[in-house]
Amino acid sequence: MATAVVAQYSQSNFAGDVRAGLLRPGQKELPSKYLYDEVGSALFEVISVLPEYGLTRADERLLGRHAVDIVGRLKSHVLVAELGSGTGRKTRWILEALARRQRTTYCPIEISPTALARCQSELGQIEYVSIVGFERLYLDGLLAAASGRRENEHLLVLFLGSTIGNFDRDAGERFLAEVRRILYPGDAMLLGTDLEKPVPQLVAAYDDSIGVTAAFNLNLLTRINRELDADFDLAGFRHEARYNSPERRIEMHLRSLRGQSVTIAGSRCTVSFTKDETIWTESSHKYRADEIPAMARRTGYRCDAQWLDSEWPFAENLLIAE
Ligand code: AVI
Numbered sequence: 677m678a679t680a681v682v683a684q685y686s687q688s689n690f691a692g693d694v695r696a697g698l699l700r701p702g703q704k705e706l707p708s709k710y711l712y713d714e715v716g717s718a719l720f721e722v723i724s725v726l727p728e729y730g731l732t733r734a735d736e737r738l739l740g741r742h743a744v745d746i747v748g749r750l751k752s753h754v755l756v757a758e759l760g761s762g763t764g765r766k767t768r769w770i771l772e773a774l775a776r777r778q779r780t781t782y783c784p785i786e787i788s789p790t791a792l793a794r795c796q797s798e799l800g801q802i803e804y805v806s807i808v809g810f811e812r813l814y815l816d817g818l819l820a821a822a823s824g825r826r827e828n829e830h831l832l833v834l835f836l837g838s839t840i841g842n843f844d845r846d847a848g849e850r851f852l853a854e855v856r857r858i859l860y861p862g863d864a865m866l867l868g869t870d871l872e873k874p875v876p877q878l879v880a881a882y883d884d885s886i887g888v889t890a891a892f893n894l895n896l897l898t899r900i901n902r903e904l905d906a907d908f909d910l911a912g913f914r915h916e917a918r919y920n921s922p923e924r925r926i927e928m929h930l931r932s933l934r935g936q937s938v939t940i941a942g943s944r945c946t947v948s949f950t951k952d953e954t955i956w957t958e959s960s961h962k963y964r965a966d967e968i969p970a971m972a973r974r975t976g977y978r979c980d981a982q983w984l985d986s987e988w989p990f991a992e993n994l995l996i997a998e
Contacts, residue, residue, distance in 0.1 A: 695943035708958035730988030743769035758834040764795035785817030838870035856976035871989035882917035890915035904942030929954035
């Protein structure tokens with residue numbers, strides 16, 4: 677019902693991160709968070725409905741089928757905070773189930789102002805739900821949301837869509853532990869994790885037949901051209917999705933199709949590429965269902981319940997802070 681936006685996300689050091697990632701010795705890299713400018717966020721929305729990319733549908737199916745069960749396992753009086761809410765479409769199920777038993781405050785935490793605005797208009801009409809959005813990085817936003825909790829109110833943190841998979845495994849665990857430090861015992865986290873599946877299916881999910889994921893990846897170069905006054909020639913790079921089996925992850929790369937150099941005025945540098953050299957832009961780690969309870973224990977939670985999708989292997993995991 678009521679909606680508000682709190683604070684402004686401060687622009688991180690895009691120019692510095694681009695310079696560091698492209699001038700580092702060895703594999704060139706760009707942080708995947710920069711894929712999500714306005715165009716990138718819109719392209720990700722399209723990816724989420726592609727036939728090859730079953731991840732978002734599996735997440736939504738599980739939430740739609742099990743929201744009542746999930747909510748039934750929570751303590752009474754819950755404040756909901758969502759890390760990287762996107763447009764919030766799949767969160768509706770949880771909020772509606774909660775609103776049947778209590779007035780609910782929902783705090784979406786999102787660095788994309790466009791996604792945050794859409795989330796507020798998508799979910800702002802649910803009766804007995806108030807929205808307080810935070811245009812901030814995850815942990816800053818969570819701290820701010822948690823500071824608004826009332827006495828006897830428990831936090832439910834939503835970390836859906838397997839965004840955890842975009843962290844390196846160690847960094848993902850460190851992140852869960854950092855979230856745990858903000859929680860009190862008995863608070864909950866609902867964690868979505870994409871599971872391992874046959875490699876051809878995974879590669880197709882990240883290299884779809886109509887090229888939306890390719891556009892999503894290449895858009896990062898247009899963003900650098902536009903925001904950092906660079907001269908990337910998009911025709912000189914090709915999207916590539918590859919499965920790294922030892923690390924159990926899909927990696928997105930941009931492959932240079934020829935020897936070339938690119939000037940990035942805003943980062944005060946010129947970068948040389950050899951033919952076939954790549955820029956690594958994203959990792960998407962895949963999990964086995966039984967490794968989540970162990971990961972939860974290592975980071976200060978117990979896994980209270982797990983729901984699995986049979987069409988597209990994916991797990992929704994309810995972790996309780998110990
Ligand atoms: C947001 N994240 C979980 C997506 C994923 O599957 O790793 C991002 C994505 N990249 C390419 N397609 C989707």
